[in-house]
Amino acid sequence: MKKCIVCDGDISEYSEISEDVEINGWKCNECEETFFTSNEMLRWEVLTGRRPKNVRKVRKMGSSLMVTLPNELVKNTGIHSDDLALFKKVKEGILIEIVHPEAA
Ligand SMILES: [Zn+2]
Numbered sequence: 001m002k003k004c005i006v007c008d009g010d011i012s013e014y015s016e017i018s019e020d021v022e023i024n025g026w027k028c029n030e031c032e033e034t035f036f037t038s039n040e041m042l043r044w045e046v047l048t049g050r051r052p053k054n055v056r057k058v059r060k061m062g063s064s065l066m067v068t069l070p071n072e073l074v075k076n077t078g079i080h081s082d083d084l085a086l087f088k089k090v091k092e093g094i095l096i097e098i099v100h101p102e103a104a
């Protein structure tokens with residue numbers, strides 16, 4: 001069982017309704033501190049209308065799934081049309097390595 005990072009007490013699964021959206025995490029049995037994963041926090045932010053600028057909805061296109069790139073990311077990284085996106089599965093999710101074909 002995981003321990004509370006505040007008091008090292010035992011924690012239990014916990015959920016609450018906040019702004020009409022259920023959020024699931026853990027609560028310390030001793031000090032009552034609550035903990036939520038970053039994924040769960042993000043889900044809650046999106047569902048309560050606080051969607052961060054760098055979040056995109058995954059959409060179905062034919063038999064594929066598609067996401068668009070945030071404009072700010074495009075400006076800051078020099079990604080452009082006809083670049084190649086190389087996907088790598090990493091512990092945190094998916095890393096997209098951009099390859100500019102003309103520089104190869
Ligand atoms: Zn605690």
